[in-house]
Amino acid sequence: MNFTREDWTLFRNMDTLPQKSGVAKHGIPKLVAKELTDNALDISDKVEIEGNYRNFTVWNDGDGIDPEKLGELFSINRPMVSSKLLRLPTRGALGNGLRVVAGAVIATGGKLYVSTHGHKYEILPQDNGTSDAIVVDEYDRTGTKIEVSLGDEYIDFKWAEDAVKFNKGTKYKGKTSAYWYNSETFFELLQATDSTVREVVEQFDGCSSTKAGKIAREYGRNRKSNELSFDESEQLLNSIRQESRPVKAARLGEIGELEGYSSYNKQSGTFALESTKGNYNAKIPFTVEVFTKEADKSSCQALINKSPSIKGIHASESNKKLNIWGSGFDIYLKCTGVEIVININTPYMPITNDGKEPNYRLMAEVIEIATTKAVNSYKRNSGSKPTDGSKRLTQKDVMLNNLNEAVKKASGDGTYRFSQRQLFYGVRPYVMEQLGIEPTYENFNKVITDYEAEHGDIEGIYRDSRGSLYTPHSGTTIPIGTLSVENYQRPEWTFNKVLYIEKEGFFEILKDVKFPERYDCALLTGKGYASRAVKDLIDYLGESQEELTVFCIHDCDKAGTVIYETLQQKTKSRGERKVNIIDLGLNPKEAIEMGLDVEKPDKKKKMKAADYLTPEEKAWLETNRVELNAMTTPQFIDWLERKMHEYDNGKVVPVDEVLKDELLNKVRYFTKSKVRERILQENNYEKQYQQEVISLQSKIEEKELRLKEMVIESLAASPEQIWKQPIESIAKEIV
DNA sequence: TGGGAGCTAGTAGCCATAGA
DNA sequence: TCTATGGCTACTAGCTCCCA
Numbered sequence: 001m002n003f004t005r006e007d008w009t010l011f012r013n014m015d016t017l018p019q020k021s022g023v024a025k026h027g028i029p030k031l032v033a034k035e036l037t038d039n040a041l042d043i044s045d046k047v048e049i050e051g052n053y054r055n056f057t058v059w060n061d062g063d064g065i066d067p068e069k070l071g072e073l074f075s076i077n078r079p080m081v082s083s084k085l086l087r088l089p090t091r092g093a094l095g096n097g098l099r100v101v102a103g104a105v106i107a108t109g110g111k112l113y114v115s116t117h118g119h120k121y122e123i124l125p126q127d128n129g130t131s132d133a134i135v136v137d138e139y140d141r142t143g144t145k146i147e148v149s150l151g152d153e154y155i156d157f158k159w160a161e162d163a164v165k166f167n168k169g170t171k172y173k174g175k176t177s178a179y180w181y182n183s184e185t186f187f188e189l190l191q192a193t194d195s196t197v198r199e200v201v202e203q204f205d206g207c208s209s210t211k212a213g214k215i216a217r218e219y220g221r222n223r224k225s226n227e228l229s230f231d232e233s234e235q236l237l238n239s240i241r242q243e244s245r246p247v248k249a250a251r252l253g254e255i256g257e258l259e260g261y262s263s264y265n266k267q268s269g270t271f272a273l274e275s276t277k278g279n280y281n282a283k284i285p286f287t288v289e290v291f292t293k294e295a296d297k298s299s300c301q302a303l304i305n306k307s308p309s310i311k312g313i314h315a316s317e318s319n320k321k322l323n324i325w326g327s328g329f330d331i332y333l334k335c336t337g338v339e340i341v342i343n344i345n346t347p348y349m350p351i352t353n354d355g356k357e358p359n360y361r362l363m364a365e366v367i368e369i370a371t372t373k374a375v376n377s378y379k380r381n382s383g384s385k386p387t388d389g390s391k392r393l394t395q396k397d398v399m400l401n402n403l404n405e406a407v408k409k410a411s412g413d414g415t416y417r418f419s420q421r422q423l424f425y426g427v428r429p430y431v432m433e434q435l436g437i438e439p440t441y442e443n444f445n446k447v448i449t450d451y452e453a454e455h456g457d458i459e460g461i462y463r464d465s466r467g468s469l470y471t472p473h474s475g476t477t478i479p480i481g482t483l484s485v486e487n488y489q490r491p492e493w494t495f496n497k498v499l500y501i502e503k504e505g506f507f508e509i510l511k512d513v514k515f516p517e518r519y520d521c522a523l524l525t526g527k528g529y530a531s532r533a534v535k536d537l538i539d540y541l542g543e544s545q546e547e548l549t550v551f552c553i554h555d556c557d558k559a560g561t562v563i564y565e566t567l568q569q570k571t572k573s574r575g576e577r578k579v580n581i582i583d584l585g586l587n588p589k590e591a592i593e594m595g596l597d598v599e600k601p602d603k604k605k606k607m608k609a610a611d612y613l614t615p616e617e618k619a620w621l622e623t624n625r626v627e628l629n630a631m632t633t634p635q636f637i638d639w640l641e642r643k644m645h646e647y648d649n650g651k652v653v654p655v656d657e658v659l660k661d662e663l664l665n666k667v668r669y670f671t672k673s674k675v676r677e678r679i680l681q682e683n684n685y686e687k688q689y690q691q692e693v694i695s696l697q698s699k700i701e702e703k704e705l706r707l708k709e710m711v712i713e714s715l716a717a718s719p720e721q722i723w724k725q726p727i728e729s730i731a732k733e734i735v
Numbered sequence: 736t737g738g739g740a741g742c743t744a745g746t747a748g749c750c751a752t753a754g755a
Numbered sequence: 756t757c758t759a760t761g762g763c764t765a766c767t768a769g770c771t772c773c774c775a
Contacts, residue, residue, distance in 0.1 A: 503754065529760060747766085
């Protein structure tokens with residue numbers, strides 16, 4: 001004896017319903033709530049859900065359901081609605097939902113009511129797989145309300161609530177695309193409807209009524225699509241594709257950034273579904289949206305077209321790493337304590353089996369990129385992003401918001417000068433308190449540089465000294481910081497050249513051979529890139545009436561050329577130098593000609609050479625560098641003097657007035673000395689002086705008795721004195 | 736005329752680098 | 756340690772162009 005049963009009968013038994021729904025028996029009530037909510041959301045964005053976990057009610061404000069069709073809609077033996085075979089990035093892609101709902105009601109002895117167009121109907125499923133709709137009450141609201149109970153089964157609302165929660169952003173506004181079907185699936189679509197070819201073609205993106213008519217014409221007037229052979233359907237598919245363009249992934253719609261999630265990333269891609277017996281493959285576009293937020297324990301939820309996927313993605317934490325995996329992908333992330341939501345928008349989601357488990361294999365790479373980026377962004381923003389949708393508070397925001405307060409604190413309410421580092425320690429507590437992260441001095445430095453570039457220098461701030469200035473003839477060396485430069489006075493008619501050197505080490509060599517004195521050339525360094533103090537000093541010297549030429553020497557490498565370039569040109573910290581700075585090198589050509597030791601630059605040091613170089617020079621510096629130190633001292637002196645001679649404007653010779661004044665001053669000085677000497681000799685100066693000292697001897701001895709005591713008393717009264725000052729006062733008193 | 740595509744410029748945060 | 760700048764990556768805003 002043979003027993004047979006029709007496939008739809010699997011819907012009406014709780015033990016076989018999982019085969020058709022794809023979820024385990026205990027998950028059926030949860031799925032029923034989700035399917036009803038998904039259908040409501042596909043009709044309208046205005047959806048309300050409520051219930052007490054024994055009853056579930058969903059309402060939407062759509063146009064309502066034709067009462068004549070209610071019975072058929074909730075029949076478990078009806079075939080899949082052909083419109084559901086059209087591939088679109090919407091929730092109810094499988095068209096199975098209402099059959100699962102009706103089946104669950106039968107299987108649990110539950111109740112199902114649909115209220116629409118003025119009446120409340122009870123749906124009564126029949127043994128033959130059909131359903132009847134009987135009026136049981138009046139209904140005075142718009143739209144459609146569906147109420148369901150499943151006997152004693154507890155109805156979990158989680159998926160239904162999530163479907164509403166993630167129903168945000170934009171939707172796909174177009175029609176299905178011919179590129180989303182391969183030869184076989186397009187043929188199946190044509191077979192599933194008794195519409196005409198033209199009516200089917202009109203359903204496709206890019207095929208207006210006129211175009212549809214043109215495409216359908218060659219298949220015969222009023223020809224039914226299900227009459228087409230496989231070859232004809234392939235030909236039709238090709239014709240529709242010729243008339244339309246592929247739909248880009250960005251058009252598919254998105255949830256977009258959501259309140260309550262601290263990071264978001266969206267990536268897109270396409271995957272192909274190859275045809276086995278035809279010529280046309282499907283190209284399915286998709287977008288992956290990933291949302292993250294802090295959680296006590298990591299979890300990962302999957303959504304397909306904004307609706308919870310009944311087969312989720314799994315997450316587990318181990319060794320400070322998070323592993324998330326699903327069918328076809330496996331990702332490891334350096335992060336814990338994060339809730340991840342992955343939404344995939346696509347007109348077609350491949351499934352692994354009849355259990356409706358999504359097959360992510362074809363989109364695994366894009367899912368990994370989007371997830372990694374979202375998690376990285378989450379880590380960056382961690383703890384600093386507001387959940388109310390306002391702009392994320394950055395370190396820069398906090399630093400600048402509290403800058404005035406920090407300046408006030410660092411300056412003692414405007415009384416004292418303060419260093420940049422002191423200011424950093426003024427804003428640091430605000431950043432730590434408001435963002436929970438420790439700011440770096442480097443980042444603060446950049447924020448302040450940008451701020452000062454826009455608003456001008458902060459009043460009272462100074463930068464610590466770095467580098468020095470050696471002045472010829474006076475032999476003095478002063479440290480170069482913004483404070484020392486502010487107080488600097490150029491000695492008149494002392495030097496007419498300044499040589500900026502990348503390294504301070506060459507100062508001693510040049511001083512040793514009297515280079516600064518022979519050339520009237522001051523030596524200046526900022527030890528590497530010129531500090532703003534160095535630039536301020538050059539600007540100050542350039543403003544003087546006295547002539548000035550500024551030279552620069554640097555290593556023959558990419559950094560050296562940028563050191564020269566940034567000394568002359570505008571940077572964030574300072575504008576361009578008004579004084580023209582002459583680049584003396586070392587340049588690649590002369591380094592090679594001099595036969596200097598060529599080194600290979602560190603490949604890890606990624607840096608661009610200066611713009612002023614020729615392409616050949618830039619190319620050479622990519623793989624070569626020569627330090628100034630590669631020269632011996634005689635070589636260096638010889639090279640520098642040779643270079644200086646090209647631009648040398650001679651030694652300092654002041655204008656006539658200054659020369660005459662100097663001559664007169666010197667004549668007066670020497671004359672004064674000569675006259676003083678003569679008068680002293682004539683008046684027996686030395687003898688008178690000796691006698692005077694002898695006469696004061698007793699007074700000296702008297703003071704010597706309490707000398708130490710008096711010095712201590714005086715120092716206590718005026719601590720700024722040195723011990724010699726009270727002695728000087730006592731001596732004056734004796735004399 | 737509106738919306739999408741594509742491009743550029745700018746912002747932000749962090750890291751790397753120079754020099755002694 | 757100090758000063759300084761550039762590179763990289765991710766993202767956003769604004770502009771122009773093109774097409775339906």
